[in-house]
Amino acid sequence: MSATRKRILVTGGAGFLGSHLCERLLAQGHDVLCVDNYFTGRKDNIAHLLGDANFEAHRHDICFPLYVEVDEIYNLACPASPIHYQFDPVQTTKTSVLGSINMLGLAKRVKAKIFLSSTSEVYGDPTVHPQREDYRGNVNPIGPRACYDEGKRAAETLFFDYHRQHKLRIRVARIFNTYGPRMHPNDGRVVSNFIVQALKGEPITIYGNGEQTRAFCFVDDLIEGFLRLMAASDDVTGPINIGNPVETTVRELAETIIDLVGSRSTLETRPLPIDDPVQRCPDISRARNLLDWEPRVPLDTGLKRTIAYFDKLLTERGEISGKRAKLKA
Numbered sequence: 001m002s003a004t005r006k007r008i009l010v011t012g013g014a015g016f017l018g019s020h021l022c023e024r025l026l027a028q029g030h031d032v033l034c035v036d037n038y039f040t041g042r043k044d045n046i047a048h049l050l051g052d053a054n055f056e057a058h059r060h061d062i063c064f065p066l067y068v069e070v071d072e073i074y075n076l077a078c079p080a081s082p083i084h085y086q087f088d089p090v091q092t093t094k095t096s097v098l099g100s101i102n103m104l105g106l107a108k109r110v111k112a113k114i115f116l117s118s119t120s121e122v123y124g125d126p127t128v129h130p131q132r133e134d135y136r137g138n139v140n141p142i143g144p145r146a147c148y149d150e151g152k153r154a155a156e157t158l159f160f161d162y163h164r165q166h167k168l169r170i171r172v173a174r175i176f177n178t179y180g181p182r183m184h185p186n187d188g189r190v191v192s193n194f195i196v197q198a199l200k201g202e203p204i205t206i207y208g209n210g211e212q213t214r215a216f217c218f219v220d221d222l223i224e225g226f227l228r229l230m231a232a233s234d235d236v237t238g239p240i241n242i243g244n245p246v247e248t249t250v251r252e253l254a255e256t257i258i259d260l261v262g263s264r265s266t267l268e269t270r271p272l273p274i275d276d277p278v279q280r281c282p283d284i285s286r287a288r289n290l291l292d293w294e295p296r297v298p299l300d301t302g303l304k305r306t307i308a309y310f311d312k313l314l315t316e317r318g319e320i321s322g323k324r325a326k327l328k329a
């Protein structure tokens with residue numbers, strides 16, 4: 001094996017972000033081991049990689065120890081959307097906490113560098129905007145989102161304690177809303193929801209008045225951020241925000257998607273769910289300075305690629321007529 005070719009473990013590798021990461025690592029010539037329990041991940045997401053001799057997929061729940069020899073670990077395993085992580089909240093916390101302990105233990109044993117996909121949810125419903133990494137957050141520890149938010153906060157604690165106590169080389173990324181092909185069609189997240197509703201010509205459901213803002217990062221930009229963080233010098237531990245600082249209101253997003261799909265969908269409002277943050281936007285100065293990274297893909301471009309993905313998926317499933325979305329040039 002060449003000095004630059006690494007053995008890399010990606011947990012949650014059959015999920016939305018994990019499958020894109022595996023793809024990029026393989027393209028760089030690495031030997032990739034994807035580990036997933038397929039709770040929210042899908043074999044379809046990695047089917048196109050199975051023919052690559054450098055790719056291996058292994059069904060495993062990271063709440064249990066794993067013994068493999070690797071040089072780097074990307075720990076992405078964890079359901080990410082509220083309907084998925086609230087389905088079995090105890091398992092969600094276990095995945096973040098026990099899963100991180102197992103992966104950190106593995107990293108310690110084999111002296112691997114290890115990356116955590118943390119989240120902007122560690123900021124909870126923030127009282128400062130935009131969020132910088134030194135903001136300590138406003139999280140409800142006993143609410144329905146706590147299994148995810150507090151699970152990730154505990155995972156960050158574990159990463160930094162392993163770093164201080166055992167000198168582990170760690171990287172902690174705080175990911176903000178990301179979208180792109182291979183998102184789940186039914187995960188209740190705003191981009192996938194709106195696209196699926198627009199393609200089906202159903203009313204687009206907006207929670208609250210739609211004036212809450214979100215900042216959406218296209219998956220290719222995000223993965224580039226992951227790779228740069230992992231490749232950075234060992235004193236760049238993070239936490240580091242990776243996301244797109246361009247804010248859009250949820251209503252604007254809905255209108256843009258209706259327009260790009262050429263859909264006849266109307267807008268319908270519903271009450272805001274409990275603990276739903278009103279505004280969230282990353283301050284990415286740290287990523288800009290330390291990684292020379294910032295998002296490059298404009299929202300329109302990313303949405304077109306995501307719409308094309310869902311159009312194909314829903315057509316294959318017979319959920320829409322097969323008439324391709326008329327994307328505006």
Ligand SMILES: NC(=O)c1ccc[n+]([C@@H]2O[C@H](COP(=O)([O-])OP(=O)(O)OC[C@H]3O[C@@H](n4cnc5c(N)ncnc54)[C@H](O)[C@@H]3O)[C@@H](O)[C@H]2O)c1
Pocket residue numbers: 011012013014015016017018035036037038039040041042060061062063075076077078079080081084095099117118119120174175176177178179
């Ligand atoms: N997509 C986003 O906008 C976003 C934002 C913030 C943070 N993140 C984080 O990024 C990571 C990936 O998110 P995603 O959007 O790809 O979600 P996803 O649900 O598509 O992927 C998560 C993957 O982890 C697997 N998994 C879950 N529990 C597991 C366990 N115990 N053992 C092994 N595998 C397990 C799932 O089957 C799935 O393949 C998560 O850690 C998530 O918290 C994502």
